[in-house]
Amino acid sequence: MRSWIGISVGIELILSRDVFLWTQRTDDCFGLTSATKTVQSSRGEPVQDQITRCHHTHNTMLGCSLRGGCSPLVFLWALLLLPPLVSPHSLNEQHGSRSHSVKDKPKLLLVSFDGFRWDYIDRVPTPNFRLLMDEGVTVEQVENIYITKTFPNHYTLVTGLYAETHGIVANEMYDPTLNRSFSIETESIYDPRWWEEAVPLWVTIQKSGGRSGAAMWPGSDVKIHGMFPSQFLPYNSSVSFETRVGRIIDWFSAPKEDAVDFGVLYWEEPDESGHLLGPQSSLMDAVIAGIDEKLGFLINELKKAGLFEKVNLIVTSDHGMTQLFADNIIELDEYVSRDLYTLVDRSPVVGILPKEGKLSEVYDKLVDANPNMMVYKKEEIPTRFHYQHSVRIMPIVLEAKEGWTIMQNRSGPFMLGNHGYDNTLRSMQPVFVARGPAFRQDYVKTTMRSVDLYPLMCHILSIRPLPNNGSLANVQDLLSPDSAPPAPSAPPRVDEYSYAPVVGSFLSVVMVLGFLVVYVREVTLKQLPSLKHRRREMSQPLLQEDLHL
Numbered sequence: 315m316r317s318w319i320g321i322s323v324g325i326e327l328i329l330s331r332d333v334f335l336w337t338q339r340t341d342d343c344f345g346l347t348s349a350t351k352t353v354q355s356s357r358g359e360p361v362q363d364q365i366t367r368c369h370h371t372h373n374t375m376l377g378c379s380l381r382g383g384c385s386p387l388v389f390l391w392a393l394l395l396l397p398p399l400v401s402p403h404s405l406n407e408q409h410g411s412r413s414h415s416v417k418d419k420p421k422l423l424l425v426s427f428d429g430f431r432w433d434y435i436d437r438v439p440t441p442n443f444r445l446l447m448d449e450g451v452t453v454e455q456v457e458n459i460y461i462t463k464t465f466p467n468h469y470t471l472v473t474g475l476y477a478e479t480h481g482i483v484a485n486e487m488y489d490p491t492l493n494r495s496f497s498i499e500t501e502s503i504y505d506p507r508w509w510e511e512a513v514p515l516w517v518t519i520q521k522s523g524g525r526s527g528a529a530m531w532p533g534s535d536v537k538i539h540g541m542f543p544s545q546f547l548p549y550n551s552s553v554s555f556e557t558r559v560g561r562i563i564d565w566f567s568a569p570k571e572d573a574v575d576f577g578v579l580y581w582e583e584p585d586e587s588g589h590l591l592g593p594q595s596s597l598m599d600a601v602i603a604g605i606d607e608k609l610g611f612l613i614n615e616l617k618k619a620g621l622f623e624k625v626n627l628i629v630t631s632d633h634g635m636t637q638l639f640a641d642n643i644i645e646l647d648e649y650v651s652r653d654l655y656t657l658v659d660r661s662p663v664v665g666i667l668p669k670e671g672k673l674s675e676v677y678d679k680l681v682d683a684n685p686n687m688m689v690y691k692k693e694e695i696p697t698r699f700h701y702q703h704s705v706r707i708m709p710i711v712l713e714a715k716e717g718w719t720i721m722q723n724r725s726g727p728f729m730l731g732n733h734g735y736d737n738t739l740r741s742m743q744p745v746f747v748a749r750g751p752a753f754r755q756d757y758v759k760t761t762m763r764s765v766d767l768y769p770l771m772c773h774i775l776s777i778r779p780l781p782n783n784g785s786l787a788n789v790q791d792l793l794s795p796d797s798a799p800p801a802p803s804a805p806p807r808v809d810e811y812s813y814a815p816v817v818g819s820f821l822s823v824v825m826v827l828g829f830l831v832v833y834v835r836e837v838t839l840k841q842l843p844s845l846k847h848r849r850r851e852m853s854q855p856l857l858q859e860d861l862h863l
């Protein structure tokens with residue numbers, strides 16, 4: 315786009331005072347129109363005149379003053395310019411800026427503090443959460459997805475899908491089709507095949523012509539469907555929160571063509587402390603206060619960069635945390651031999667892969683083994699969990715009751731806090747607050763599902779959502795009626811032509827050709843000396859006369 319403006323301005327300087335280039339949005343101009351308008355001539359003087367202007371899109375118009383007249387050369391230049399101006403590439407740039415003008419382009423930052431339970435904000439003073447709540451929205455009860463583990467839930471937040479559909483069904487998985495294992499503690503997470511049953515929001519945005527930035531979000535440093543986020547930090551737990559925030563601020567503050575539209579920011583706490591200390595520990599108070607301070611740091615950095623009033627900020631988490639007790643341990647070795655199965659995922663929801671032909675035997679040994687452990691054959695898993703239809707869900711699934719731990723024996727590591735349990739347990743549910751131009755102020759909503767966040771974010775970003783398990787209607791009341799974000803629509807695809815620019819271009823070409831025919835005819839009729847003179851006058855004197863030079 316910029317290059318065409320440059321070319322046009324150059325032509326303007328070379329050719330004539332009567333050619334002007336004029337840039338404005340299409341809202342008030344479309345196609346071929348006539349109007350009286352004050353514009354700036356190439357010499358910097360205002361020219362008020364009846365003008366005919368043509369433009370193929372909303373942004374650039376090339377025109378001529380009728381009173382002053384235009385040289386045919388100018389129109390030839392225009393003809394030469396028009397075809398490139400309607401190339402798919404330039405169309406997309408311009409269509410994109412039509413959908414969201416640079417000024418109004420919606421921005422969104424999604425922040426996850428891992429394991430931040432919904433009620434932590436009431437446990438100690440959390441003035442920065444309060445600020446967002448007062449100036450934005452709060453959802454009291456967010457039903458996240460089963461299993462309430464980190465990777466499944468983070469992928470749900472950016473896809474709107476249950477785990478059985480997006481494919482990240484656990485932190486530890488086995489895929490019999492791929493014959494591969496996945497563990498968040500190994501390099502296996504970088505194999506795109508684990509992730510490509512869904513498309514994360516950053517990929518959709520980028521395929522729509524937008525940009526995204528990811529600071530350590532689970533899966534964001536994996537090349538999914540051939541694409542990384544436009545900007546991202548490879549996962550490294552030793553990178554400080556402040557450094558991550560700094561990069562996010564840089565990405566949102568970049569020049570407009572480089573600035574991200576959507577950012578995701580992940581921080582490991584208070585999950586790690588919750589596991590180590592247990593959520594009931596008084597030591598967690600300081601951890602929670604520390605998270606509030608980190609949120610305050612983020613808010614201040616957004617303010618310093620002039621982004622706080624522009625960026626829609628969503629602060630949530632993947633799950634909560636519950637207290638465990640050393641006496642509440644279920645030891646599988648007491649009930650079934652390890653020779654009969656492979657343990658795929660760990661407590662509190664354990665995937666059991668029986669050895670060939672041993673499914674019934676294993677199931678029978680476990681089904682009534684312990685009253686604090688539910689035992690499901692895959693097809694028996696309650697429908698409400700949306701946790702059946704994936705080859706990565708094992709033939710037998712064990713689920714501990716809240717506060718209980720399933721282990722093979724007590725020699726394994728034991729934690730004082732854990733998550734992963736039934737997603738309807740309050741202890742498993744995350745915090746949710748949001749603030750920004752798209753959101754209502756001081757509004758409290760009772761319930762939502764985490765799968766509803768994806769269509770909400772797509773709406774705010776004016777991106778057409780891919781098929782998902784959420785519903786915008788469920789959460790639309792969170793949105794400010796004043797903000798009126800553009801209705802979700804598919805932003806321009808790279809290989810798509812837009813109807814409007816093509817029509818505008820066609821009319822432009824017709825107008826230019828028509829003018830040339832009339833012009834040449836008039837000149838021809840006026841000038842009837844010798845052939846020799848006519849040739850000269852057609853090329854030189856007539857031009858000068860017409861331009862009043």
Ligand SMILES: [Zn+2]
Nearest residue numbers: 428429464632
């Ligand atoms: Zn987590």
